[in-house]
Amino acid sequence: MTNPMNTLHSWLIYCRPGFERDCVEETQAKPVETAENSGFVVLQGKPKLAYKQLTFARQLLTLHGEVNDLPERDRLSPLLAALPAAPEKFGALYLEVPDTNEGKTLSGFTKRFQPLLEEALRTQGRLEVESDIHPSTGSGRTDMLPRLHIFFPDDHRALIATSDPHNSASALNGIQRVSMASDAPSRSYLKLAEAFEVFLDKKEQALWLKPGMTAIDLGAAPGGWTWQLVQRGLKVIAVDNGPLKGAAAGHPNIKHLREDGFRFRPQRPVDWLVCDMVEQPQRVAALMTEWFVGGMTQRAIFNLKLPMKKRVAALKEALDNLRTALNNKGIRYQLEARQLYHDREEVTIYLARKR
Ligand SMILES: C[S@@+](CC[C@H](N)C(=O)[O-])C[C@H]1O[C@@H](n2cnc3c(N)ncnc32)[C@H](O)[C@@H]1O
Structure with a gap:
């Protein structure tokens, strides 16, 4: 028998630390994990949310599962084992961290880990390769397939999620990077x-x-x-x-x-x-x-x-x-x-x- 709790849609949302409660309020979904200043929330129970209609959500992801007690060495095996069976193939892999001081210290690890995990996913045929991208338009199947997001709230825990490219932010961590002009009068x-x-x-x-x-x-x-x-x-x-x-x-x-x-x-x-x-x-x-x-x-x-x-x-x-x-x-x-x-x-x- 299926547990009705497991059939509820779970969402992982990134936000500016301190705005977790605003995320809960605007989605009106059931809060599952909403620690203040954590920079993310886990919510449940709303089958549909539209990213463009949310203001405080930087990123909107479907949460599939999590890995606790990640070992310091070989993080690859438990993460690969925890991937959902569906979707079969992902358009991109995003390794992400919260917008907190702890997140900043973890971003060095995610940068080093990214090529290892990409390689493993490609070997398993689960990650689309760049040659699928159309050379003249720059678009291809990778724009259509769900992206895989592995979010590290801290160094021993990973939340495994996917995004719909048409209902999410395309930037890593949901943060669009822009550059400063040296002659700009203000930030x-x-x-x-x-x-x-x-x-x-x-x-x-x-x-x-x-x-x-x-x-x-x-x-x-x-x-x-x-x-x-x-x-x-x-x-x-x-x-x-x-x-x-x-x-x-x-x-x-x-x-x-x-x-x-x-x-x-x-x-x-x-x-x-x-x-x-x-x-x-x-x-x-x-x-x-x-x-x-x-x-x-x-x-x-x-x-x-x-x-x-x-x-x-x-x-x-x-x-x-x-x-x-x-x-x-x-x-x-x-x-x-x-x-x-x-x-x-x-x-x-x-x-x-x-x-
Ligand atoms: C946050 S600052 C704007 C910064 C500006 N966007 C920038 O990029 O440098 C707000 C500005 O609004 C101006 N301001 C506030 N009330 C105003 C009003 N009624 N009419 C004109 N300017 C006003 C203030 O003088 C202040 O310079």
Whole structure:
């Protein structure tokens, strides 16, 4: 007889340490393992979860099993023995760690272990080889097959999981890496760089971030986001009472206006609105709604700051109001909300008008 507990779907979700409870709350699944500041949660009981509809989940995986008491030597044999029989073949192997200090110390081991395990899986015919990737398009069967994830919460335990390439993050540890420009006025430059990588694929970036396009940056100082846009060839109006710094100050493609970002409106519609003002989420969401209802921008990336305890509820309220207002006006749109790697007590929203 099957134990009904075993038939429940188990999920492994990675998140920013400290946001485990938010993950549980937004999925509404049954918490199984949710240690605070661990950077991951194990949940059960929801047969379907959609990665794009989750904000605090960096990665969404189906959990198949775990290995406890991993020996210090020969970790290969117990891990191979614990692999699920199905799926028969994996498109990729990800060895992952939590975003904690312990995780950082383990990442040296995962880097050394990766080629050994890959080799063993290929020998068993369980890992797709790169020659299956189409040389001109770069895509192939490996894009379609589930990926195998082995997650090491610590050095003697491994959780064995798989991801659906169409319902998960493609980056290792669910963290999209981006690089800093040496001349960027602030580290916030990385946040907008990450947002573009997470929300837009390469084709969309080429289409919608073209040189000569226009953008408004509300709450722009000292200029990291503005600098990210300028690096991509856009012309930017940077609105902030504070000064722009470094290379952003006096740049020919940047017009700096010392105005209130809540009152400022452009003379003509722009391609992009970005907003990083530190304000109540309701107020920022209402401002974004106004810009979209007024047809003042095609796309927006904005931050909602969530310093309060009830983050999930505050976010839901702000976005529900925005959705209702756009729906009532018959505006078609795409909306995604995600806590990026560079987001602390905040989340980033991508909103785009659809034709
Ligand atoms: C987090 S910082 C922005 C950092 C910026 N995104 C960057 O990449 O460098 C927030 C900025 O919002 C500005 N700000 C807050 N309220 C504002 C308002 N009502 N109008 C214009 N700027 C505002 C502040 O002056 C501050 O410079």
